[in-house]
Amino acid sequence: MMSRRGAFTDYNEEEAREYDHWILNNENQAREFIQQTTDPDAIRYLVEGEQIDRNFSGVNQSVREDILTHEDAPLDVKQTVAQRNKQLADILVPDDVLKNARTAIALGKPVVLYGPTGTGKTYFAKQLALETCIDYSIHTAAPTWTPGDITGSIQPEVEGGEISYHRRSGCVSDGIEKARKYTDNWGVIIDEITRADISQVFGPLYTAIEDDEQVIFRNEEGEELTLTDDVKIICTMNMSDRTVNELDNAITRRFAMIELSRYDDDDRMELFNRWVSGIGTSVAIDTDELVMLFEDHHQGINSGTTTSAEGGIMEMGPMHYKDVTQFLQEACKDSGEYSGDEANAVGQAFATYIAPRLLNTASLPQIRRIAAHYETLDDEFEEFDLQPAVDLAQRQAEAEQREMGIGDV
Incomplete structure (x- = not known):
C-alpha cells in the first residue's frame, strides 16, 4: 500500500531493522517512518536499539515529538524518549508507602504525600511520576494562588493601548492538554500545597474529580478540558505546615492520603x-x-x-x-x-x-x-x-x- 507521499505504509519491525541506516540518515525519512508505522515493536527497536530521537536535533525536536505523540508507541518507549536526561534513582520509601502510592495512581486517584521534613516527599513524587507517566510538570503552591492557578484563568493583555484577553492554563488544565497531546499519562506535581488556601484553590478541582464530565477550562482553541485518569495528580505536604486532621475534609475524601514516616x-x-x-x-x-x-x-x-x-x-x-x-x-x-x-x-x-x-x-x-x-x-x-x-x-x-x-x- 502506498501513502500519500508515495512511500510504503505499515512499516514493521523487520523493515526497521533492515532499513535502519536509511531511516537514520535523514530527518524527513525518519519522520515518515515513525508517522506511517503502526507496529509498536518497530518504534521500540528504533528508540532502544538505534536511539533515533538522539540522532536528530531539529529546532522543534520533530522526531522526538512524533514518537511522543504516536498512538501506537508504548508508554515505556515514550518514557525512554522523554526522560533521556532524567535519572530515576532507587526508590527508597518503605514498601507499604510505595505499594499504596502505586495502587492509588493506577486507580486514577489523586495523591497527597505527607509527613515530616526530610522524608523525601518531593523526590518520591518525581519518582512516582516518572515511573507511571511519560513525564511530569511540577508547581510549588503559594499564598497568592487562586483557583485559576489550578484550573486556568482569563488574563488581560494591553498592547498598543488596546486591551485583549487570553486564556492561561492552570497546572491541572495544562496537564490535561499534555496528556491529550501525548495520548498517555502525564504527571502533575503540586508541591507544598498547604502554602495555598486549599479549600479555596482546590474547589473547582474537587468537582472535576467527582464528575469526569465537568469542564474545568476551555483553552485558547475553545476545546473543553475535563479531568481524565491519564492525568496523575501528586501533591506533597509537610506536617510542619498543618496536620492531616486540620485539613479541609474535602481533600481527605477525594485524595489518597499517603504518609511518609521517619522510616524504621x-x-x-x-x-x-x-x-x-x-x-x-x-x-x-x-x-x-x-x-x-x-x-x-x-x-x-x-x-x-x-x-x-x-x-x-x-x-x-x-x-x-x-x-x-x-x-x-x-x-x-x-x-x-x-x-x-x-x-x-x-x-x-x-x-x-x-x-x-x-x-x-x-x-x-x-x-x-x-x-x-x-x-x-x-x-x-x-x-x-x-x-x-x-x-x-x-x-x-x-x-x-x-x-x-x-x-x-
Whole structure:
C-alpha cells in the first residue's frame, strides 16, 4: 500500500531493522517512518536499539515529538524518549508507602504525600511520576494562588493601548492538554500545597474529580478540558505546615492520603550506610562514627535523648543526611575546600543542610533544645567539630528572644 507521499505504509519491525541506516540518515525519512508505522515493536527497536530521537536535533525536536505523540508507541518507549536526561534513582520509601502510592495512581486517584521534613516527599513524587507517566510538570503552591492557578484563568493583555484577553492554563488544565497531546499519562506535581488556601484553590478541582464530565477550562482553541485518569495528580505536604486532621475534609475524601514516616531503624541505618559509603576511603573521616552521629542526631531530634525526659524535639526524616554526605565527599577530597580539615567540615555540613531546616519552623523552646542537642553531640563525638551548628542554633535562640523582648532564661 502506498501513502500519500508515495512511500510504503505499515512499516514493521523487520523493515526497521533492515532499513535502519536509511531511516537514520535523514530527518524527513525518519519522520515518515515513525508517522506511517503502526507496529509498536518497530518504534521500540528504533528508540532502544538505534536511539533515533538522539540522532536528530531539529529546532522543534520533530522526531522526538512524533514518537511522543504516536498512538501506537508504548508508554515505556515514550518514557525512554522523554526522560533521556532524567535519572530515576532507587526508590527508597518503605514498601507499604510505595505499594499504596502505586495502587492509588493506577486507580486514577489523586495523591497527597505527607509527613515530616526530610522524608523525601518531593523526590518520591518525581519518582512516582516518572515511573507511571511519560513525564511530569511540577508547581510549588503559594499564598497568592487562586483557583485559576489550578484550573486556568482569563488574563488581560494591553498592547498598543488596546486591551485583549487570553486564556492561561492552570497546572491541572495544562496537564490535561499534555496528556491529550501525548495520548498517555502525564504527571502533575503540586508541591507544598498547604502554602495555598486549599479549600479555596482546590474547589473547582474537587468537582472535576467527582464528575469526569465537568469542564474545568476551555483553552485558547475553545476545546473543553475535563479531568481524565491519564492525568496523575501528586501533591506533597509537610506536617510542619498543618496536620492531616486540620485539613479541609474535602481533600481527605477525594485524595489518597499517603504518609511518609521517619522510616524504621533498619531501613534508616541502611540509608545511612549507603550514603556514607559514597564518601570513599580516601577521605579522612571515620565513616562508622559518622553513621553513629547521624543516628544519635536523628534519635535526639525525633525521640529525645536518654538523658532527657522531655521526649522528641520535632519530627524529621533521614533524607537531610544525604546532603551532608555529598557535601563531605566533595569538600574533603584532595582538592576540596575542607581537605585536611574534615572535623570542621562535618560541623559545617550540619550547619548548612540540617540545622537551618530544623530551626526554620522551631519555636523558642525547641530552638533551645536543638542548641543543647548539638552541644551534647559535640561533646560525645570528639573527632567531629559540631560547633558551627551549635553557634547557629544559639544565634537563632538569641534572635528569637530579642524579638520577643525577653532576656536570657
